Amino acid sequence: MKKIRLNWERLIGVDDFEANIEFLQENSGVYVWLLKGARERICYIGEAQCFYKRFVDHFCMHLGGKYTCYNINNDQVDFVKFLRDHYSNKTIDEINNGDRIYVPVLDTASSNAISFKKAFSDRGWHDIRYQFLHRMQFAFATIHDVQGNTPRKEIEGGLIYQLWESYKSMVDAELNRRDARSNHLPIGAISRYPKSEIMVEHQGSIAKMLPSEFTSITKIYPKG
Numbered sequence: 001m002k003k004i005r006l007n008w009e010r011l012i013g014v015d016d017f018e019a020n021i022e023f024l025q026e027n028s029g030v031y032v033w034l035l036k037g038a039r040e041r042i043c044y045i046g047e048a049q050c051f052y053k054r055f056v057d058h059f060c061m062h063l064g065g066k067y068t069c070y071n072i073n074n075d076q077v078d079f080v081k082f083l084r085d086h087y088s089n090k091t092i093d094e095i096n097n098g099d100r101i102y103v104p105v106l107d108t109a110s111s112n113a114i115s116f117k118k119a120f121s122d123r124g125w126h127d128i129r130y131q132f133l134h135r136m137q138f139a140f141a142t143i144h145d146v147q148g149n150t151p152r153k154e155i156e157g158g159l160i161y162q163l164w165e166s167y168k169s170m171v172d173a174e175l176n177r178r179d180a181r182s183n184h185l186p187i188g189a190i191s192r193y194p195k196s197e198i199m200v201e202h203q204g205s206i207a208k209m210l211p212s213e214f215t216s217i218t219k220i221y222p223k224g
Contacts, residue, residue, distance in 0.1 A: 001197050004155060005144040006030060008204035012140075014133045017055065024052035029142040030156055032214070036135050037072070041079035042163060042214050043136075045188045047156040051140055063129055065119030068186065069102045071128050072135065083186060084171045091178050103177075139210060141202075153192040158220025159200075160188040166213045193223040 006029070012020055031051065033044035048054035061067050072082060086100040095101050096115070102125060104114045118125045143155065164185050168175050176185060183190040202215045 001199055002150055003146040003199040003201070004150055005146070005201045005203050006141040006207075007144060008139055008141045008202060008207045008210065010140040011137055011206040011209055013137055014059075021052065023140070024055065025050065027051055027140070027142050028152070029140060030152065030159065031138060031140045032210070034137040034139060034210070035072070035079050036075060036137075037082075038076045038078040040137075040211055042211060043070075043079050043187060045156060045160045045163065047152040049152075055138075059133070062133065063126075065114075065125070065129070066104055068104070069118075069125065069129050070132060071100045071102075072132065073128075080167045080170050080175075083167075083175050084173045087177055087186065088173050088175045089178050095177060139206060141204065150194075150198060151192065154194045155198070155200075155220070156188065157190040157192045158194040158198060159214075159217060160185060160190050161193065161223065162217045162220055163187060163214055166217075170213075194220050195222060197221055 009027075010020060010023055011034075017024065028047075028049045028051065030045065030047045031054075032042045032046075035041050035043040046054065046058075058067075062069075070079075070082070072079070082100075086098065087095060092103050092105060095103055096118075102115070102118045104119055143150075143152065164175070164187060167187075176182075198220050200218055200220060202210070207215060
């Protein structure tokens, strides 16, 4: 069985990126977005060849209205329950007709095509996106791969899938929206599942600061 070690080295807020540019430019691995709330939850998992370049893209896309935006303005909100109440088993129209989540759709042939108002011109939604980033912390892990040949995309996909299954079991609900692809989840898009079982060890100075439902993932599996 393959074994990887995730060395969690940085936990930073949006205003701390300038002080960590050298680390971000020189390192690759996996990362998570941590959302403050009733319990701190991971709301996104990703991988990157270069953390710096990936987060320049992330912040441009988020602040530019091209990412799903959550209107969470209360520290007592649990992200998993929020998805259950405002996202789970709803269509894009049902979600976007409310005021808690906006899902941009870039397909111009779709009846749900991107809303220029919510994406670009509405000051309220611009402020929501800005505030959402400031409710976040971002954790970064470099990867020590014992065998040296595990693609980052497989690690990313396995972590997303295992955490999503944990979230579903917490609230006994499917959580994803009704018309979403099964590999396109609010906490990340799965482009590759692991080809075989992989043991995961969480190490590093900030590993104990991450949510237990994430660090308890000690194995990731092929789908099915």
